[in-house]
Amino acid sequence: MTFRSLTLTTVTAAFLALSAAATAQAADADKVKLGFAKCAHCLPMALTPELAKGVEIEAINFNSGNDVLTALVSKSIDMAQVTYLHYITALDKGFDVVAVSGQVNGGSEIVVGKGITLKADDWDGLKKLIAERKEKGEPLRVAASRGNAQDIHMRGALQKHGINVNKDVQFINIPNPSDHAAALQRGEVDVICTVEPFASQIRQTGVGTHFALPYDQAAGNLTNLIVTRSDVIKEHPKAVEATVGSVVALVDKLKSDQTVWVDVINKYTGMDKAVAAEALKNASPDYAIHKDSTLAIATMMRELKYISNDVTAAAEKNLDYTFLEAVTKKPKSELGF
Amino acid sequence: MTALSKSWERAVVPLFILAAWEVFSRSGFLPAALLPAPSVVLHTWGDWMFGFDETSQGNTGRWFADALSSATRVAAGYGIAVVSGVLLGIAIGWWRWVERTVEPTIQMLRPVPPVSWIPLAIIWFGIANKPAIFLVFLGAFFPILMNTIHGVKTADRNLIRAASMMGATEQQLLRHVVFPAALPSIFAGLRIGIGAAWMLTVTAEMVAVKSGLGYVLWDSYYFLRYDLVLAAMASIGLLGYATDALIKVLMSAALHWQHGSTLQSREG
Numbered sequence: 001m002t003f004r005s006l007t008l009t010t011v012t013a014a015f016l017a018l019s020a021a022a023t024a025q026a027a028d029a030d031k032v033k034l035g036f037a038k039c040a041h042c043l044p045m046a047l048t049p050e051l052a053k054g055v056e057i058e059a060i061n062f063n064s065g066n067d068v069l070t071a072l073v074s075k076s077i078d079m080a081q082v083t084y085l086h087y088i089t090a091l092d093k094g095f096d097v098v099a100v101s102g103q104v105n106g107g108s109e110i111v112v113g114k115g116i117t118l119k120a121d122d123w124d125g126l127k128k129l130i131a132e133r134k135e136k137g138e139p140l141r142v143a144a145s146r147g148n149a150q151d152i153h154m155r156g157a158l159q160k161h162g163i164n165v166n167k168d169v170q171f172i173n174i175p176n177p178s179d180h181a182a183a184l185q186r187g188e189v190d191v192i193c194t195v196e197p198f199a200s201q202i203r204q205t206g207v208g209t210h211f212a213l214p215y216d217q218a219a220g221n222l223t224n225l226i227v228t229r230s231d232v233i234k235e236h237p238k239a240v241e242a243t244v245g246s247v248v249a250l251v252d253k254l255k256s257d258q259t260v261w262v263d264v265i266n267k268y269t270g271m272d273k274a275v276a277a278e279a280l281k282n283a284s285p286d287y288a289i290h291k292d293s294t295l296a297i298a299t300m301m302r303e304l305k306y307i308s309n310d311v312t313a314a315a316e317k318n319l320d321y322t323f324l325e326a327v328t329k330k331p332k333s334e335l336g337f
Numbered sequence: 338m339t340a341l342s343k344s345w346e347r348a349v350v351p352l353f354i355l356a357a358w359e360v361f362s363r364s365g366f367l368p369a370a371l372l373p374a375p376s377v378v379l380h381t382w383g384d385w386m387f388g389f390d391e392t393s394q395g396n397t398g399r400w401f402a403d404a405l406s407s408a409t410r411v412a413a414g415y416g417i418a419v420v421s422g423v424l425l426g427i428a429i430g431w432w433r434w435v436e437r438t439v440e441p442t443i444q445m446l447r448p449v450p451p452v453s454w455i456p457l458a459i460i461w462f463g464i465a466n467k468p469a470i471f472l473v474f475l476g477a478f479f480p481i482l483m484n485t486i487h488g489v490k491t492a493d494r495n496l497i498r499a500a501s502m503m504g505a506t507e508q509q510l511l512r513h514v515v516f517p518a519a520l521p522s523i524f525a526g527l528r529i530g531i532g533a534a535w536m537l538t539v540t541a542e543m544v545a546v547k548s549g550l551g552y553v554l555w556d557s558y559y560f561l562r563y564d565l566v567l568a569a570m571a572s573i574g575l576l577g578y579a580t581d582a583l584i585k586v587l588m589s590a591a592l593h594w595q596h597g598s599t600l601q602s603r604e605g
Contacts, residue, residue: 066558066559066561069561070371070561073368073371074367074371089560089561090561092561093368093370093561093562094368094369094370095368095370095371095561096368146556146559147556147559147560148559172464172547173547173556174464174544175543175544175555175556175559176455176543176544178456179455179456179459179464179544182456182459182460182463182464183459183463183464186459186460186463186464188463188464188465189464305394305395306560307560308394
């Protein structure tokens with residue numbers, strides 16, 4: 001065999017091996033790989049393995065919700081904690097995702113920089129400031145991480161108060177929420193809608209002050225969702241139910257005892273416990289899946305051109321309350337349907 | 338071997354990969370949106386460039402502006418890296434006292450991944466272009482510096498002695514003997530550096546810029562637009578290849594004295 005043909009053979013073999021690896025299935029009968037992201041609300045998912053009954057959960061921490069969702073749709077993991085926005089985006093792209101439980105909502109906060117003297121919830125004051133800046137030709141700079149739950153919460157809240165993010169202010173996309181504090185500190189943005197625990201950190205370090213919790217809009221305070229694929233449900237329904245059971249147990253635990261939550265944030269992020277405890281004041285553990293707000297998010301995302309299709313029908317169809325009903329013994333009318 | 342058959346040889350592997358990818362994507366093993374076929378990526382890429390059917394949504398028709406934004410950042414960061422890397426490299430290679438005082442710090446900073454500088458880059462330079470240029474600079478600086486140091490240190494001692502004996506000053510030695518002798522290594526550093534600079538555009542454009550190939554790549558990933566992600570990757574690869582080819586042309590012109598005496602000259 002010549003060196004040239006050996007090289008070609010090696011390239012072919014490597015490609016085939018990669019293809020085979022990509023299609024490998026992750027699910028085992030009694031094992032579930034559960035992915036979760038790195039935010040204050042997401043991290044307690046690390047506690048699900050110890051709360052699991054009848055299933056062995058491997059909780060895997062990812063850097064972002066996008067990474068978790070990509071791992072789910074490419075079948076590297078079986079279940080995932082993502083946001084409602086990820087769920088809608090995935091449906092828009094035709095991915096097979098099924099929502100089986102809520103997890104934690106809230107976590108969004110609008111903060112203003114030091115130079116902005118606005119009282120909390122003074123929306124009229126904000127509108128006046130926006131108009132003044134617009135008149136001067138120096139539009140108010142409003143930041144968020146485009147495509148995150150906080151982005152949608154903020155846009156919805158501003159719109160509800162008659163502020164058009166695309167026309168009245170200058171929107172600045174800061175993709176990584178951990179960069180929000182620095183941007184605010186340097187005065188490069190005036191207002192930020194950020195996520196916990198960064199919001200608490202911003203307030204506690206004096207970089208910015210609280211303006212509003214942006215939940216007074218159609219999407220409400222929806223943040224996190226547990227999703228899986230229909231093939232996992234079909235092949236391992238008991239494992240999915242048991243995993244939902246551990247999420248429900250987790251939610252109940254978080255409602256009654258926040259010390260474990262603070263500890264897990266501290267463990268995974270190294271963040272000060274005081275900041276973690278503050279962050280949890282803006283968190284609502286909730287295993288319900290809120291149908292109406294989910295559909296409102298789908299509509300808002302289409303209006304914002306974040307997605308290209310009307311996925312409201314698919315979004316409703318792919319909400320599967322079966323497991324929540326079995327675990328909680330409640331009808332779906334009490335679980336957000 | 339004719340030019341046509343050489344071109345064909347170069348195209349074999351890419352064509353094979355594209356064909357296999359097209360077949361695999363259309364086979365249904367994975368959802369089509371997760372691994373879009375090359376034809377789909379090409380279509381999206383075309384719309385991103387020429388804006389014919391808005392497949393790439395808000396990015397339609399914006400490719401040239403995005404490519405220009407990234408190229409500007411790369412040019413700025415790379416330019417600073419070339420000037421500082423070559424000058425500092427010559428200084429470290431030539432003067433022992435510079436080597437003693439500066440090199441330990443440089444060697445300590447060199448293994449630090451550029452991405453880990455993001456928080457400091459934001460604190461120092463704020464958001465938008467400046468931190469992005471800084472990160473590109475970091476990516477390109479160390480390969481250029483290390484290769485320049487190597488080039489200076491391996492300059493032929495006999496040439497330096499001969500020039501000294503003929504009365505050359507230190508400045509003349511550096512300019513007419515050491516620098517030309519180090520040029521092959523410097524160009525090797527420049528080629529590695531330009532690749533690193535393009536690699537860093539993706540990281541650099543995570544930091545609150547509003548345009549650029551890396552920006553589109555990240556933004557598309559947030560909305561699961563893997564076709565755009567792949568088009569952005571291909572764009573960066575293509576521009577990286579083009580700029581590397583440009584440096585090769587410059588290298589060939591600058592190192593004309595090597596023609597006929599190296600393996601490279603044999604390759605034509």
